Amino acid sequence: MIRRADQALAQALPSEQLPPEPLHRAMRYAVLGGGKRLRPLLVYAAGAALGEHGPALDPPACAVELIHAYSLVHDDLPAMDDDALRRGRPTCHIVFGEAMAILAGDALQALAFELLANAPIHTNSLDMLRVLGRACGAEGMAGGQALDLAAVGRKLELHELEHMHACKTGALIRASVRLGALAAGADATTLDALERYAHAVGLAFQVRDDILDVEGESAVIGKTAGKDAAADKPTFPSIIGLGASRARLDELICDALVAIEPLGDRAALLAELARYAAARHH
């Protein structure tokens, strides 16, 4: 299923043979350099939980990954996190220069919306575009990044940290699950259950990320370890300690699994992704 996402993305991205080649190369570099594909997998898994496995899931799966990739490109810029390494490779601006990295990120965001708007028409098409728009903007991912910027060097309360992550990474993770469900024609009850699942998984993913930053090695996690502490960024371990962070992680995974229980066996992949979010090593 990672392969399905990779193939759909490779097809959705503009060709390196067509001008402007440097922009297309930077866009493809930013998206196709590996990555866990958690968000597309959540789209596929949410669709599968509702019996949908078909090509209707590919446009939303690509759209959320394009948004994720653009956010990483902009996040890594010198004016933001100033990261030179991502997924074990030089970051986009190191390879293509800052100006091209900014443009590649901008074009990836536009492509995500274009792709969703160009998907075969579906009763939920406009709903899906609304969900994506909201997840990316000032109330979602971009807003969360602004909260993150404001948090550097400040001492956050736990609820502030959770709110920041619920926006910064959670909004797009929740949107991924919702888009898969909408593409599968989910009813309101199922959308509610999946929303609870996605909220828990999104937060779990971030708690695990913070734990890995304390425990991990750069070579394994594919980016510079200990970076959060060095940058004086608030994290779960720095606020509640490593032990309590691990306990919170277990609790969140339970919440996620309970939320999807009513969906039965078809939610097996969703369950697997929740467990993966908690146990991943990079």
Add this chain to the structure above:
Amino acid sequence: MIRRADQALAQALPSEQLPPEPLHRAMRYAVLGGGKRLRPLLVYAAGAALGEHGPALDPPACAVELIHAYSLVHDDLPAMDDDALRRGRPTCHIVFGEAMAILAGDALQALAFELLANAPIHTNSLDMLRVLGRACGAEGMAGGQALDLAAVGRKLELHELEHMHACKTGALIRASVRLGALAAGADATTLDALERYAHAVGLAFQVRDDILDVEGESAVIGKTAGKDAAADKPTFPSIIGLGASRARLDELICDALVAIEPLGDRAALLAELARYAAARHH
């Protein structure tokens, strides 16, 4: 009608009273600091040419201006044009810092799509989202900016310069006219006529811009004059001379006016905007 656009934008943008306040402030600063509102006016004018004057035009009018504003914020960044002055005021990154300016631009792009997706449902809603997506991305505005980056210090042929501008600024101007027409339920023949109009106006706007950069004073044009030449950017005057640039401008305005002749009196505002694009002093 500029006021109508300003009011619609002020309402569409997130409040400075709500968190994350710095992001919302940066977004509002970038959009509400004046500006010619050419793109919203083109939406209203194209709608009016088809007898539509109602609130259906406000979401597309705001969407194109939000995209335009975001592109200026990113364009002005140190890694791009490195401009400290825009519309006679300090640029967004000067006031809010580079990181916040990058995020504000990103959030403005998302808001444009969200706004269009949230507009009252219309038979052409998905078409409108497709038009906007295409205009912003690698085949449109972002692609044109990449061509522009690649052109610095190079000697371009006239057709290369025109292609670059047709993407960089033309794509969004054409989209503005098309969105207004789609919101008014235009047929294919009218869309074709308006496409020819918009192509000519978009290019005329840029030719005038290049002429102003040679002739203008910073205080009047609201940004640093002579900047293009100093940055060794190819311009119409630098390739074909000032006289031929003026002649090309006249020709383009004629093309635009001829294209909308079949629409009669209702296209008066479109005609006025074409003349303005050619004669403006800032």
